[in-house]
Every structure is written in structure tokens, then in C-alpha cells.
Amino acid sequence: MSDAGEEAIVRRWRDLLACYSTVSCALDRALQDAHGIGMSEFEALDRLVDATCEQRRMHDLAGDMYLSQSALSRTVARLERAGLVERTMCADDRRAISVTLTEAGRERHAQARRTQRAVLAEHLVPEPVPVRANA
Amino acid sequence: MSDAGEEAIVRRWRDLLACYSTVSCALDRALQDAHGIGMSEFEALDRLVDATCEQRRMHDLAGDMYLSQSALSRTVARLERAGLVERTMCADDRRAISVTLTEAGRERHAQARRTQRAVLAEHLVPEPVPVRANA
DNA sequence: CGAAGTTACATGCACATGCATTCAATGTCC
DNA sequence: GGACATTGAATGCATGTGCATGTAACTTCG
16 A cells, blocks of 8 residues: 555544544434433434334344444333333244334424434535445 | 445444454454553554654643543553653653553554554555545 | 353443643743 | 743543443234
8 A cells, every 4th residue: 555545544544533423422412402312322222213114133233233232232222211212022933023113203203303414414424435444 | 424325434433343353453462462552552652653853742642542541641641650761850841741652562563563564464455545534 | 941141132340532621831912 | 031822632521422231012922
């Protein structure tokens, strides 16, 4: 790798860091202020809405999110405490937990989604970009 | 904003999140394992090396990094405890603190930088990208 | 069936972070 | 000069995170 290439990559990383910091900070703050949930909570609700059945097992949910298993466990616990999801035992595998959106969860997500879109629109431009070389 | 535009932005955000999570996690782990410092510590050392005098006031340092004032204060405290920087009072403003690289700090940074470059090269492609629309 | 290994989730713990506050030094205005 | 506001940095506190571990349920293999 040439020095020029290295420097380009470092610049790229700094841009990425700057962009992520700005957006995630603004997003977290906006969601917290307007809806009382953080970014992780919103992401979790979002995955549940995306799921056709609005019901996912913890393990599947964890696979979609950039959170450790323990962090997800606590995130879902917070959502349950807030009445936005319900945790129920899986009939077919009694180790697993099914997470289901409640009506309140659906509504909260719908409202928070508007905030999210607004914040993202304010900070990002739409062109899609292949940022990652390797997973 | 059209729905298509909104979706493009959300896709963009997800890509950004994915990329940031992957890279920052790998980077933090590599730096911690190989050199005993985290990403924030490395960033701070990096700013100090960039500075021609290798000496910055806390306030200036904070401006360059995506850390709160208190987080920077503790980051520098960790670096000082590790013997990588020194904190000295500013003569001209006795509220301010000057942060200076030690010889050990310079060496540690030089080594850590190789690790950083390697991790970034592994995960990022070099093309620069205008990710942010607004600060 | 029964023992050993694996999987799904929860939890104790350590730690980094942000917010609010504190404290000292500096600046401002009269 | 003296009162009040502002600034630079440190710290108490609450919180979110990851790692290691614990526990129950499932699986495999004899």
C-alpha cells in the first residue's frame, strides 16, 4: 500500500468518524428528547416493524443489530419496562424469547420514525456509497 | 423529500452505522490488544503528533476530537497515568493545561499507528467520499 | 436413558461516556 | 479596586456497553 493510499484511507476514516459522531449524537438526542428512547431502542423497534410478523427471537434480533448479546438483552428489557414490547417464551424452544411489538410500541415507533427521517435528512445526502471493503 | 430519497438516506445511514461499528470495534480491539490503549487514547496521541509542537491545550484538543470535555479530561488522565503524556500548567493562563507527548508517548504512537493503518486498510477502501451534507 | 457439550438468554462487574456541578483563574463593567 | 460573569478543567453521578459467567433448555452420542 502506497503512502498516498494510506493517507486516503486515514482521511476516509476521519470522515467516517466525523459523520458518525455528528449524526448519531444528533439522532440520539432528538429521539431521547422527543420520544424518550435512545438509538438502540429505536433500532430494535425498527427491526421489529420490518419483520412481517413483528415478532422476533432475541437471537435473530441480535444478528441484525450492532450490539452485543448482553446489550440487546438490556435494551429489550428497557423497551419492555416502557411497555413498547413484550417478551414471551417460545413454545418450540423454551430457551428462546420471542419479542413482540405492543400497540404502544407500534405507535411510538411511527412517531419516532418521523424524527429519525428528519434528523437523517438534515445531516446526510442521499447518494449511496460502498464504504466497506470487507466485513 | 420523496419516499425514494428518504429510503436512500436511511440505507445510507445503515451503511454508515455498519461500517463504523465494524471498523471501530476492530480498531479498538487491535489497539487494546497490541498496545494497551483504546481508540480515544490513540486519537489524542495522534492529534498531539500532528501538532508541530506536540503540545496542545486541553481545550484545543477537545475541539479536534469527538469527545466531551469530561471524557477528554479522563482520557488524558489515563494517558498520563500510562506515562505517555504530561500535563503542565500554562504560564499565560493558569486555568489552562498544556498536554505534551513524552518520549514513551511518541514511541507508543508510532507503533500503534502501524496497527491502525493495517486495520483501516483491511476494512476500508481508499476513495474519499462526501458523506456529510451539513455539520 | 444418561452424561457431556452446546445454545439462548440474563446478570455481575468493570469501565468509558455525557451531564451537571464545582473550583479556580480570568475578563468585564461600574 | 470590587462585584459579577465567563472560561478551563476536574469530578460526582447515572447510564449504556462488553466480557465473563451463570442457568436452564436443547442436542448428541454412548
